Amino acid sequence: MDKAPRALALDMESKGTHPLCPAVEAIRLVGTEWRLGIVRVLLAQPLRFSDIERYLDGVDPKSLTRVLRALEETGIVERIVHSDGGHAYALTKKGRALEPVTDALAAWGRDWIVMRQATSSAR
Numbered sequence: 001m002d003k004a005p006r007a008l009a010l011d012m013e014s015k016g017t018h019p020l021c022p023a024v025e026a027i028r029l030v031g032t033e034w035r036l037g038i039v040r041v042l043l044a045q046p047l048r049f050s051d052i053e054r055y056l057d058g059v060d061p062k063s064l065t066r067v068l069r070a071l072e073e074t075g076i077v078e079r080i081v082h083s084d085g086g087h088a089y090a091l092t093k094k095g096r097a098l099e100p101v102t103d104a105l106a107a108w109g110r111d112w113i114v115m116r117q118a119t120s121s122a123r
Contacts, residue, residue: 029074035071
C-alpha cells in the first residue's frame, strides 16, 4: 500500500518537481489539438498528409501541418520522403509506445460515453 506514495516520493526526489509532472508533461505532448487522433490513425500504417486529413474529419490543413511538425519535433512522428517526391508520416518507436495509452483512453471514452448515455436516458 505504501508503494505508490514511495514511488511518488522517489519521483519527486529525482525530478525535484511535483510527482505528477511526468503525467502532466505527457498530456502536454500528446493531449492537445489533434495530436492523439494523429497518433491513433498512424498506428495502422504510415499515411500521406491527405489521408490523415481525411481520417481526421474537421481538421483544417494549417492546423494539421502545425501539429504534425510539433509531433516531429518531439520525436513521436517522422516524415518519410518517397522517391517520387511525395512524403508520408509514420510513428517513431516513441510514437508506437503510445499504443497502449491510446487504447486505454479509447476504452475509457467508450465506457464514459455509454455511462453518460445511460444517465441521460434515465432522466
